[in-house]
Amino acid sequence: MVKDQEYLRSKASYCLDLAKKLGATGSSVTVGHSISETVNFRNNTLDESNRSDGLAISIETYLGKKRSSISSSNLLDDNIKTLIEKCFVTTKNTPEDEFNSLPDKELLAKEIKNLNLYDETHFDNEKKIEYLKELESVASSEEKIVNTESSFTENKSNFILANSDGFCNGYKSSSFSASCVTVAKDENSMERDYEFTSKRHLSDIKSAKELGEKASEQTIRKLSPNKIGSEKISIIFDKRIAKGMLGAFAGAISSNAIARGTSFLKDKINEQIFSETINVIDKPDMNKGVGSQIFDSEGVKSDTLNLIQNGILKNYLVDTYNGKKLNLKSNGRCGGTTNLYFDNGKISFEDLLNTNSKHIYVTETIGHGSNLVTGDYSVGATGFLIENGEFKFPVNEITIAGNFKDMFKNITLANDLDFEYSVNSPTMMIEGMTVAGK
Amino acid sequence: MSNFFDKSDLSRKDADKIVSDTLQNCDDGELYLEDTKSESILLDDNKIKSSSYSSDLGFGFRAITGEVVAYSHSNEISKDSLKKSSENLKSTLKSMKGTYNHDISRSNKKFYEDINPLEQKTLNSKLEVLNKVNEYLRKKDNSVKQVTTSFAGEQKSIEIIRSGGEVLTDVRPLIRFNVSVMLEKNGRKETGVYGIGGRQSYDEYLKNDNWKTVCEEAFRIASVNLESKPAPAGEMKVVLGPGWPAILIHEAIGHGLEGDFNRKKTSAFHDLMGQKVASEGVTIVDDGTIDNRRGSLTIDDEGTPTEKTVLIENGILKNFMQDRLNARLMNTKSTGSGRRENYRHVVLPRMRNTMMMSGNQTQEEMIKSVDKGIFAVSFGGGQVDITSGKFVFNCTEAYEINNGKIGSPIKGATLIGDGPSILKEVSMVGNDMMLDPGIGTCGKAGQGVPVGVAQPSILIDKMTVGGTKL
Numbered sequence A: 001m002v003k004d005q006e007y008l009r010s011k012a013s014y015c016l017d018l019a020k021k022l023g024a025t026g027s028s029v030t031v032g033h034s035i036s037e038t039v040n041f042r043n044n045t046l047d048e049s050n051r052s053d054g055l056a057i058s059i060e061t062y063l064g065k066k067r068s069s070i071s072s073s074n075l076l077d078d079n080i081k082t083l084i085e086k087c088f089v090t091t092k093n094t095p096e097d098e099f100n101s102l103p104d105k106e107l108l109a110k111e112i113k114n115l116n117l118y119d120e121t122h123f124d125n126e127k128k129i130e131y132l133k134e135l136e137s138v139a140s141s142e143e144k145i146v147n148t149e150s151s152f153t154e155n156k157s158n159f160i161l162a163n164s165d166g167f168c169n170g171y172k173s174s175s176f177s178a179s180c181v182t183v184a185k186d187e188n189s190m191e192r193d194y195e196f197t198s199k200r201h202l203s204d205i206k207s208a209k210e211l212g213e214k215a216s217e218q219t220i221r222k223l224s225p226n227k228i229g230s231e232k233i234s235i236i237f238d239k240r241i242a243k244g245m246l247g248a249f250a251g252a253i254s255s256n257a258i259a260r261g262t263s264f265l266k267d268k269i270n271e272q273i274f275s276e277t278i279n280v281i282d283k284p285d286m287n288k289g290v291g292s293q294i295f296d297s298e299g300v301k302s303d304t305l306n307l308i309q310n311g312i313l314k315n316y317l318v319d320t321y322n323g324k325k326l327n328l329k330s331n332g333r334c335g336g337t338t339n340l341y342f343d344n345g346k347i348s349f350e351d352l353l354n355t356n357s358k359h360i361y362v363t364e365t366i367g368h369g370s371n372l373v374t375g376d377y378s379v380g381a382t383g384f385l386i387e388n389g390e391f392k393f394p395v396n397e398i399t400i401a402g403n404f405k406d407m408f409k410n411i412t413l414a415n416d417l418d419f420e421y422s423v424n425s426p427t428m429m430i431e432g433m434t435v436a437g438k
Numbered sequence B: 001m002s003n004f005f006d007k008s009d010l011s012r013k014d015a016d017k018i019v020s021d022t023l024q025n026c027d028d029g030e031l032y033l034e035d036t037k038s039e040s041i042l043l044d045d046n047k048i049k050s051s052s053y054s055s056d057l058g059f060g061f062r063a064i065t066g067e068v069v070a071y072s073h074s075n076e077i078s079k080d081s082l083k084k085s086s087e088n089l090k091s092t093l094k095s096m097k098g099t100y101n102h103d104i105s106r107s108n109k110k111f112y113e114d115i116n117p118l119e120q121k122t123l124n125s126k127l128e129v130l131n132k133v134n135e136y137l138r139k140k141d142n143s144v145k146q147v148t149t150s151f152a153g154e155q156k157s158i159e160i161i162r163s164g165g166e167v168l169t170d171v172r173p174l175i176r177f178n179v180s181v182m183l184e185k186n187g188r189k190e191t192g193v194y195g196i197g198g199r200q201s202y203d204e205y206l207k208n209d210n211w212k213t214v215c216e217e218a219f220r221i222a223s224v225n226l227e228s229k230p231a232p233a234g235e236m237k238v239v240l241g242p243g244w245p246a247i248l249i250h251e252a253i254g255h256g257l258e259g260d261f262n263r264k265k266t267s268a269f270h271d272l273m274g275q276k277v278a279s280e281g282v283t284i285v286d287d288g289t290i291d292n293r294r295g296s297l298t299i300d301d302e303g304t305p306t307e308k309t310v311l312i313e314n315g316i317l318k319n320f321m322q323d324r325l326n327a328r329l330m331n332t333k334s335t336g337s338g339r340r341e342n343y344r345h346v347v348l349p350r351m352r353n354t355m356m357m358s359g360n361q362t363q364e365e366m367i368k369s370v371d372k373g374i375f376a377v378s379f380g381g382g383q384v385d386i387t388s389g390k391f392v393f394n395c396t397e398a399y400e401i402n403n404g405k406i407g408s409p410i411k412g413a414t415l416i417g418d419g420p421s422i423l424k425e426v427s428m429v430g431n432d433m434m435l436d437p438g439i440g441t442c443g444k445a446g447q448g449v450p451v452g453v454a455q456p457s458i459l460i461d462k463m464t465v466g467g468t469k470l
Helices: A005-022 A077-093 A125-139 A208-220 A239-252 A255-260 A320-326 A349-353 A404-409 B012-023 B079-092 B123-140 B202-226 B244-257 B259-263 B324-329 B363-368 B419-425
Strands: A026-042 A045-063 A066-072 A145-163 A172-185 A190-199 A231-237 A280-282 A305-309 A340-342 A358-366 A376-387 A390-403 A411-413 A428-436 B028-044 B047-065 B068-074 B144-162 B167-185 B188-198 B233-240 B284-287 B308-313 B353-356 B372-384 B390-402 B405-410 B414-418 B426-429 B440-444 B447-455 B458-466
Touching: A005 A026, A005 A045, A005 A077, A005 A145, A026 A125, A045 A077, A045 B079, A066 A077, A077 B047, A077 B123, A125 A145, A125 A172, A125 A208, A145 A208, A172 A208, A190 A208, A231 A239, A239 A340, A239 A358, A239 A404, A239 A428, A255 A320, A358 A390, A358 B390, A376 A404, A376 B390, A376 B414, A376 B458, A390 A404, A390 B390, A390 B414, A390 B458, A404 A411, A404 A428, A428 B233, A428 B458, B012 B028, B012 B047, B012 B079, B012 B144, B028 B123, B028 B324, B047 B079, B047 B123, B068 B079, B123 B144, B123 B167, B123 B202, B144 B202, B167 B202, B188 B202, B202 B390, B233 B363, B244 B259, B244 B284, B244 B308, B244 B353, B244 B372, B244 B390, B244 B414, B244 B419, B244 B440, B244 B447, B259 B324, B390 B419, B414 B419, B419 B426, B419 B458
Parallel strands: A045 B068, A066 B047, A231 A358, B233 B372, B353 B447
Antiparallel strands: A026 A045, A026 A145, A045 A066, A145 A172, A172 A190, A231 A428, A280 A305, A280 A340, A358 A376, A376 A390, A390 A428, A411 A428, B028 B047, B028 B144, B047 B068, B144 B167, B167 B188, B233 B458, B284 B308, B284 B353, B372 B390, B390 B405, B390 B414, B414 B458, B426 B458, B440 B447
8 A cells, every 4th residue: 555644744744853953944855655566468478567666755955045955765764864964964065046945835735626636446466467468369469460568557656745834735646557569560561559548547548459459550550661752741740749749848948948048939928939829738737637736846836827828928837946037936837747738729630631732640750859949850750641631651761850940830730639648739730841761 | 885684674584585485486586686875966057056865775576487577676675575575476476387597607807896986076076076167168158158067976786686595796886977068159059068977986087177178078069060050851871970979879779689679579680690780890799898887787787797799790690688588588698788777677688888899991081982971970869669670869960071071060960770771881880989978878668777889980871861951
């Protein structure tokens, strides 16, 4: 069983008391416990079982505007004591930083809403095995599938965040995730693809059958790919790739990147950075939301933020330290976004495929080709050529490139948004990017 | 050396007994104990932004029978916790029976010293270096708008207890020093990053004001990029500089030669053993035995001494990299390549220092031979899809080559290629093999481990460059 609030609270207050005794002018502590159980299958047989039981503590101590931190997985009182003493010595010897401070008291979360983030159901390993058996038998039923690997993980965690200003809150959360990776082979090629599901509640995950079917189908259709020539062409991003654009956007509007001046979106508040039809929302209080949170990692209450309204940048993601630097109030985004999504567009998926006579439909990208300082983007891609609204043939060994500043203004979204992950996008088309191939 | 038992109700004798009892009907397995002390000190935006210390202690208990791995880990080293893990392993493997392989090779060689780099330099002297870096770069040129510099260090002590009471230990120091600088000129911003590190004390790497060299290199890369033009798009010849660009080797073929992917036949290389996979003159090794290198290990995370494994010899595929599990299932020996990020993770066959050996041509000859292409000198990260064999990496410093001459710098672009065929496109191998500066971390299955790479300059006849200029 995951440790209860009482145990975590007692460890937290032990730390805060000790820091105070040593002379710290402020301190904050997070104590967390997490248990997860994973079962892996490969080619219809059990491959691995993995049980993980982890306690973690992290402590920050302040002396005026001086700050330092420690973390440990060893929660024995005498170890914590040694570490806090060490932490405080380091704090004393670290130069002052005028922006260091605990969060403003009035911004701290006061009520703990129940967002249904915890499902106490225990899906024991025998049941995980049953699920994976069914999944793999479906996934491997097609002759072209030569390898299947699948996995089921159940996680339960609990945490407490406490600080010397009296904040002391935490809550339990759970997740149930299953994934399936399949390899297909024909005379010309060998290809891999996947499907996965992850939810707070067991009853909400996709069925084993659906997962297996999707993985198998998505892999087989990639077989015998072609390389295409280099050209400027409209690109359609499958939902699972389209959400990556939001990840880059979130990185570029983090108050850390803005305060340091290392973002291509610095000083762009109230400017048009997407086309007028685009809205981006970050909503922390979704019921059962995969990315939901009641407060951020500093204890600051997080409200829904309209980051992009009609294409215009309205908010950065602000934490306490960078907020003080930028003269902004924290909006509860220390640790980043929560449930982040593009609002639906106006046209259907089918209509999107028909907007141009030819597109590349991208289902996977590889590489770390996003430069958030300049906005330059260049990654390897795999997908399909679409002509007149129809999937023609699979394409690989190409790259796609552009600059986010232009790409953001050329986005058209379909109306097929759903909330599978913590970052979600409808299918997305971007015009004017360069494909490099032959 | 850490004593894992002195503050626990678990004695070494208890541990031995639980391990032997749990593993008696298994083919392999061990109790892995780990104690890591690490620190990170970061100067950013003219301030010491963070100064943190971490102490992580825990165990991972593994039992293997046939192809099935049962693993359980916890950060509570106690009798109760180890027993719970033992029950968990037994229940997974209850219907199976194996024969424990007690064989494990031994060696007295050590490739780094038992030091604690964290304690060998005071906090104040670390802060002093970081402040000097910041001042030096900001004074150097008024285009410098941002400086980030950091120290990261750790000491990891491990102990492996095998069934029958065999014990293997290692103490691994590791440090890294990093500088990142952002320049702004005529409305354009560019960054340059450079770092150094390995398994010695901080001061060993900071001798002779070496921090200045690191600053100069970061500044030089950023300056070059300020002048960069859009990169070309399409297939062309590519000259790679020596050293760090060997991450091409790491991505393109290294991962594909790891034992697990080949046992599972999901690697594009699984049926190519003994065949020609590279041009003549191409020899690639994975070496865990170079003194003090980031990717070196005295023993791997299963206790096997590391070695220098020849992967490709003169173009022919000779060996895969193996941990004990995959070696047993493929009827071969562990190459000392079994690694894990920490006690929370299972062992996987991984690279150590992956190196292409020198040939006899010069970089000058290579560039002269190219009519239209690019010269890539430095890279960010890379990635590979081991099944299709397609890999990418991102240039952070590259130039056009026109009519045998180096031209303007070009913007960061992704290069994409096909692993099994790329080494056949290598038409010249340089005489200037160089090791990388000690900064690489390799990711696989969510686990990051420190690695090294090395190569001479090479000419690749055909690769796709992912720029924007057609």
